[in-house]
Amino acid sequence: MDNLVKNILLFFLFTYLLIGSKIAQSQSYPCYLFGDIVTVDGDVYRGAIRWDDEEVFLTDVFNAEKEENPYVKYLPKSRERVNQDLKKRKYWDRIELTIDGDRNSLQGDYARKFSCRFGDIKSISVTGSESVSLELRDGKFINLTGGSNDVGTKVWIIDQELGLLKIDWNRIDVVNFKAPPKSGIENFGEPIYGKLITTKGEFTGFIQWDHDERLSSDKLDGRSRDGDLAISFSKIKEIEKIENGSRVSLHSGRKFDLRGKNDVNKDNRGIIISIPNVGRIDFPWSHFLSLELIPFSQNELSCQKEFRVTKRLFGTLLTKDGKSYEGTIVYDLDEAMDSEILNGLNDELDFSVPFRNIQSIKPMAYNYCLVELKNGKRLYLGDQTDVSNKNAGVLVFLKEDEYQTFEWEDIERIDFL
Structure with a gap:
């Protein structure tokens, strides 16, 4: 009798662990953009947010240019006169302007790009067609202008009552970011997560394929020997580089050699991987070997901990x-x-x-x-x-x-x- 009771208890314990494991595996990724969009007329829409058809997760990066550099005034007098060689060069994160000897004109040479992850942003207020006032989580405001397609674009929101809206930039007053509710909220989808094998080693994290596809519902485009294909990343098990293209293996076991599109050949713009507690790495196609798509681990469900007060x-x-x-x-x-x-x-x-x-x-x-x-x-x-x-x-x-x-x-x- 004791053995029977023990066996029953073990059965229920095993069943509980199995069900718990499946529930954990099916949990949605909680670190998507969520909040309120307030329009210039005071209308408020609340739900999952996407920056046009691009940024959708807290780890995605907002890019713009700082309107001014407040630290130029601390330059030693001996460095106010910028080297002539500097004027002739253009760096990716500097705007070159003519130096006229006035201290204020140094702003041009020491102007900078601004980049931070959406998870560190509390709000973004639209102040013009090409300008914003960005508020960090500590309450600090930074005035930004242009510099990328993140400024002056449409912002999408899945309003919890109305569904998807694509709101024009000139209609937006402020976007307030908040932590999403734990359940019951429609969002734009799950991230692509995988193990990336490169000439530089193996890396595991969240994937942006061809600088574009980042959701498991996004499609990988290519041309097979029988015609054009657009395969959802949710169905893909592995992508392996082959001569002039890629071999795509599905979870079903089917395999296709695809060519002729920039998703699967040397015209690919790069594979970006976001690694928790590290950052982002952009791999050019020349360093790519293969990508195995895997479920994200339970550790990644606690990604909110990566974002705290600045x-x-x-x-x-x-x-x-x-x-x-x-x-x-x-x-x-x-x-x-x-x-x-x-x-x-x-x-x-x-x-x-x-x-x-x-x-x-x-x-x-x-x-x-x-x-x-x-x-x-x-x-x-x-x-x-x-x-x-x-x-x-x-x-x-x-x-x-x-x-x-x-x-x-x-x-x-x-x-x-």
Whole structure:
């Protein structure tokens, strides 16, 4: 009798665990954009949000340009006159203007792109056809203008009562982002998640295929020997690069060799992978080998923890002559918040890393540096302004009214606290 009772209990325990596992696996990804759109007439729509037909998740990035750089005024007088060589070059994150000797004209040379993940944004207020006032989670406002198609575009929302609306930019007053309810909300769909095999190693995270497809309902386009195909990513098990195209394996076991479209050949714009607690890596097609689509893990369901109240950058800067300076940091005469993003290249791989995830930065030469992350990973990044001698310099505010400026070649290491 005791054995019978034990067997029954074990059966129910097994059934409970099995059902619980299936429920966990079927949970929707909770880190999609959600909130209110308030129009210029005061109408309010609430639901899942998509930035036109692109950004839809908290890990997606909002891009624009800062209207002004408030840290230019801290430049030493000796650096106000910009090197003539600098005027002749155009960096991806600098706007070149003619220098007329006036201090204010330096704004043009030290203007910067602004990038942060949607998960770090509290609200975006439309202030013009090409301008916004962006509010971070700490309540800090940043005035931004143009610089990408994220400004001046339509914003989509699945209103909980009305369904999908595509609201014109000039009708929007403010978009307020909120945490979505735990259940019962229609959203734009589940993310593509997978294991990416490249010439640089194996990476697991959320995928943007061809810089475009990011939802499991999105379609992979290609031409088979029998005609054109558009296959939902939800049906795909693996994509493997082959000569002049890709071999696509479905969960059903069927396989197709596809060619002739930029989703499946060398015209692919790149595969972006977002890795929790690391950042985004953009792999060109030349480094891609294969992608295995897998269910996202339970750890990824807690992605809200990756986004918290924005803080000022704070740490210690060590100079090459052994001196140490601790205080509030402004990096590249620009990035001052831990929600802002450091950009760098490694052999055509384009990295975008939130400063929040960075433990230290150590210049290694004039054109690259070692970036150590808080999770222990080490990245050698170069070429971009943030990670080379193109860097405009680092400010350390020792006290409110006391600061020091440092040039790239003077820095031994920066440790963020």
